[in-house]
Amino acid sequence: MYIKLLSGGLSYLPNMTQVNVLPSLRPASPHAVESVAPELTQAHGDTPQQRLELLDAPEEWAAFSQPEKTESGCWRSSVVFEGMHCAACAITLEDALRAVPGVQSVQISGASHRGQIVWSPELTRPSEWMRSVERHGYKALPANDAHAHARRREEARRMVWRWAVAAMCMMQVMMYATPTYLTQPGDISDEAMHLLRWASWVLSLPVMFFSCTPFFSNAWRDLRERQISMDLPVALGMVVTFVVSTLGTFEPQGPFGAEVFFDSFTMFVFFLLTGRWLELRMRDRTAGALEAVLNRLPDSVRKRQSDGTWALLSIRRLQVGDVIEVLPGEAFAGDGLVLVGQTQVDEALLTGESRPLARGEGDRVIAGSHNLSGTLQVQIEQIGAATRYAQIVALMESASVSKPAMALLVDRWAKPFLITVMLASLASAIYWWPTDPAHAVMVAVAVLIVTCPCALSLATPAAMLATAGALARSGVLVRRLSALQNLALIDTVIFDKTGTLTRDAFDV
Numbered sequence: 001m002y003i004k005l006l007s008g009g010l011s012y013l014p015n016m017t018q019v020n021v022l023p024s025l026r027p028a029s030p031h032a033v034e035s036v037a038p039e040l041t042q043a044h045g046d047t048p049q050q051r052l053e054l055l056d057a058p059e060e061w062a063a064f065s066q067p068e069k070t071e072s073g074c075w076r077s078s079v080v081f082e083g084m085h086c087a088a089c090a091i092t093l094e095d096a097l098r099a100v101p102g103v104q105s106v107q108i109s110g111a112s113h114r115g116q117i118v119w120s121p122e123l124t125r126p127s128e129w130m131r132s133v134e135r136h137g138y139k140a141l142p143a144n145d146a147h148a149h150a151r152r153r154e155e156a157r158r159m160v161w162r163w164a165v166a167a168m169c170m171m172q173v174m175m176y177a178t179p180t181y182l183t184q185p186g187d188i189s190d191e192a193m194h195l196l197r198w199a200s201w202v203l204s205l206p207v208m209f210f211s212c213t214p215f216f217s218n219a220w221r222d223l224r225e226r227q228i229s230m231d232l233p234v235a236l237g238m239v240v241t242f243v244v245s246t247l248g249t250f251e252p253q254g255p256f257g258a259e260v261f262f263d264s265f266t267m268f269v270f271f272l273l274t275g276r277w278l279e280l281r282m283r284d285r286t287a288g289a290l291e292a293v294l295n296r297l298p299d300s301v302r303k304r305q306s307d308g309t310w311a312l313l314s315i316r317r318l319q320v321g322d323v324i325e326v327l328p329g330e331a332f333a334g335d336g337l338v339l340v341g342q343t344q345v346d347e348a349l350l351t352g353e354s355r356p357l358a359r360g361e362g363d364r365v366i367a368g369s370h371n372l373s374g375t376l377q378v379q380i381e382q383i384g385a386a387t388r389y390a391q392i393v394a395l396m397e398s399a400s401v402s403k404p405a406m407a408l409l410v411d412r413w414a415k416p417f418l419i420t421v422m423l424a425s426l427a428s429a430i431y432w433w434p435t436d437p438a439h440a441v442m443v444a445v446a447v448l449i450v451t452c453p454c455a456l457s458l459a460t461p462a463a464m465l466a467t468a469g470a471l472a473r474s475g476v477l478v479r480r481l482s483a484l485q486n487l488a489l490i491d492t493v494i495f496d497k498t499g500t501l502t503r504d505a506f507d508v
Contacts, residue, residue, distance in 0.1 A: 052127040052130050055125075055126040055127055055130075056126060056127050058121070059316075061075055061077075061121075062316070062384050062385065063142060063316065064079065064142035065077040065126075066385045066390065066394055067385065068118065072120070073120065073121065073122065074104055074118050074119060074121075075118070076116055076117070076118050077116065077117045077118075078115075078116055078142075078143035079114070079115055079116075079117065079130070079141060079142060079143055080113055080114055080115075080140070080141050080143050081108065081113050081115060081138050081140055081141075082138065082139040082140075082141065082151075083137060083138040083139060083221075084113045084138065085214075085229065085231060085276075088227075088228060088229040088230060088414045088415050088418060089110060089138070089230075090108040090109065090110035090115075091414060091415055092136060092225075092227050092229070093106075093108050093115070093133055093138060094106045094107075094108050096132050096133050096135070096136050097115075097132060097133065100119075100129045100132045101123050101124060102119050102120045102123025102124030102128075103117060103118070103119045103120075103124060103129055104119060104120060105118045106118075114143060115140075116398065117129060135225075136221070136227070137224075152280075152284050153284075155280065156280055156281070156284060159276065159277050160277065162210060162211040162214070162273055163270070163273040163274060165207065165210055165211050166207050166211040166266060166269045166270040166273050167270055169203045169204065169206055169207050169211075169266050170263075170267050170269070170270040172203050173200045173204060173262050173263050174263050174266075174267070176196045176199050176200045176203075176263075177196075177200065177262070177263035179196065180193070180196070190252075194249075197248070197249045197252075197260050198249060200249075200260065200262035200263070201245070201246060201262060203262070204245075204262045204265060207265070207266050208238075208242050208265075211269050212235070212269055214231075214276075215231045215235045215238060215272075216239075218231035218232075219231050219232045228415060228418045228419060229418070230418065232418070232422075233418065233422060233425070233448040233449075234272065234448070234449070236425075236448055237268075237445045237449045238265065238268070238269065240444070240445050240448075241261050241264065241265045241268075241442075241445050242262075242265055244256050244260075244261070244441055244442065245261045245262050245265065248260045255438050256438045258438060261442070268449060282466050282469070296368045297315060297333055297367065297368060297389070298315060298330055298331055298333055299315060300313065300314055300315060301315055301318055301325075301326075302324060302325040303318070303322050303323065304324070304325070304377070315333050318333055318334060318383055319380070320380055320381060320382070321380065322380045323339065323377055323378070323379050324336075324377070324378055324380065325375065325377055325378075326371045326375070326376045326377075327371070327375055328343070328371055328372060328373055328374060328375065329370070329371065329372070330370070330371055331367075331368060331369065331370050332345075332365050332366065332367050332368065332369055332371065332378065333367060333380070333383070334367045334380045334381070334382055334384075334387055335364065335365070335366050335367050335381050335383075335387045335388065336364065336365055336378040336379050336380045336382075337362070337364055337378065337379045337381060338360060338361055338362065338363050338364070338365060338376055338378055339361065339376075339377045339378065340361065340377040341361070341374050341376035341377060342358070342360040342374050343358075343360075343372060343373045343374035343375075343376055344356035344357065344358060344372040344373045344374075345365060345369050345370065345371055346370040347366060347369045348369075356372050356373075364381075365378060366387070366388055366389065367382070367383075367387040367388070367390070368389035395479050398479075398480075421447065421448065422448075424447050425444045426444065428440070428443045428444050428447050429444035464481045464484055464485075468481060468484070
């Protein structure tokens with residue numbers, strides 16, 4: 001098996017089947033951020049339904065969709081889903097979207113929370129299939145939305161607060177539980193033991209009613225919609241553990257008074273929130289790296305009017321044949337021909353070469369590349385989906401939702417596995433109930449918690465996504481995530497040019 005590093009990127013060639021990684025990119029400039037569907041995000045006084053209906057206008061589709069290359073007349077839209085937490089959520093969303101008339105195909109990644117929907121404008125509109133996921137408790141938004149970063153920061157802030165409360169309470173509850181671990185039965189008086197239980201119960205309340213909120217809200221959504229996700233068995237285990245321990249605190253002589261589990265409860269919540277926070281950080285870093293690539297175009301351009309003056313207009317109003325002025329440091333809004341000016345441009349977006357290239361009158365420039373030194377007047381020849389930049393963006397978005405064979409296997413077994421876990425927990429409780437009800441309940445909880453499918457649902461796609469994000473920050477764009485899985489089988493690397501092995505600076 002061979003892997004060949006070409007000047008345009010990395011190509012993996014098993015039996016001449018190409019799985020390549022696109023050329024390197026430089027980070028986007030701070031000012032190069034394009035707002036997708038600004039009317040959708042700025043219409044604060046409208047209802048959510050009215051803001052979704054704004055996306056039904058055909059002129060808005062190009063902001064988050066591209067027409068399919070086939071003659072079917074369908075569009076491929078890239079969206080981000082809020083409220084997802086595992087592979088079972090992705091399966092639920094795919095089923096809900098496929099049930100909408102006019103939706104041809106759906107592909108959703110449980111790790112990146114992104115998806116691609118192919119739909120026919122003759123049968124449906126974006127607002128219709130977006131509302132179909134809202135009925136299941138999720139929210140769909142156009143990919144590269146202008147406020148996506150702010151929403152991720154707010155979500156991370158809430159997660160940190162919940163994690164901090166769980167950490168503080170967990171440490172204090174463990175301190176109260178330590179004497180019971182280190183002493184023999186009878187060494188601590190019943191009054192002191194009862195006081196320790198009451199203190200642990202009080203400290204568990206903030207964890208139960210604040211830190212556990214995401215798990216409970218998702219579990220309630222699953223019950224309401226008659227579906228299942230990873231949060232349902234987790235929430236059941238939390239509720240049962242807290243209720244049984246509370247009964248043991250209030251009634252020490254009752255059937256559940258032999259032992260309380262506030263220490264296990266708070267520690268379990270703390271570790272789950274730690275894992276979810278790390279997943280959130282990984283996803284945020286990866287999304288930030290991808291957005292730096294996807295949002296390279298300027299949000300406005302200066303167009304030359306018929307009287308020779310320059311007017312500022314939105315990039316979405318730009319048309320083929322328009323003449324625009326591009327200042328040093330700005331990105332080109334489309335593929336075009338230089339009419340006036342000399343400059344140096346950074347075209348690492350397509351070529352992978354870090355050395356600036358000279359461009360002058362009669363030369364062509366490409367969308368997404370940066371003007372480095374001089375002011376240019378450029379006549380636009382290609383805009384939107386017709387540019388090479390848009391084709392790269394489409395490949396990146398496709399990679400962010402692609403599923404290698406390993407991830408597809410996980411998706412196939414996620415829901416059956418969750419159902420099996422629930423049934424196994426119920427069976428274990430029924431088996432032990434006749435001999436010891438308290439023991440039966442805790443055995444059922446142990447089955448729910450020990451078989452928590454975090455690794456099954458998140459480990460594989462999260463590892464793939466984290467790798468793609470790290471490569472994007474290093475200037476390598478992954479076209480298909482399956483290439484990462486195939487890298488383990490490569491034993492020979494062939495370089496076809498010296499530039500691949502050198503740096504852009506002279507050195508001894």
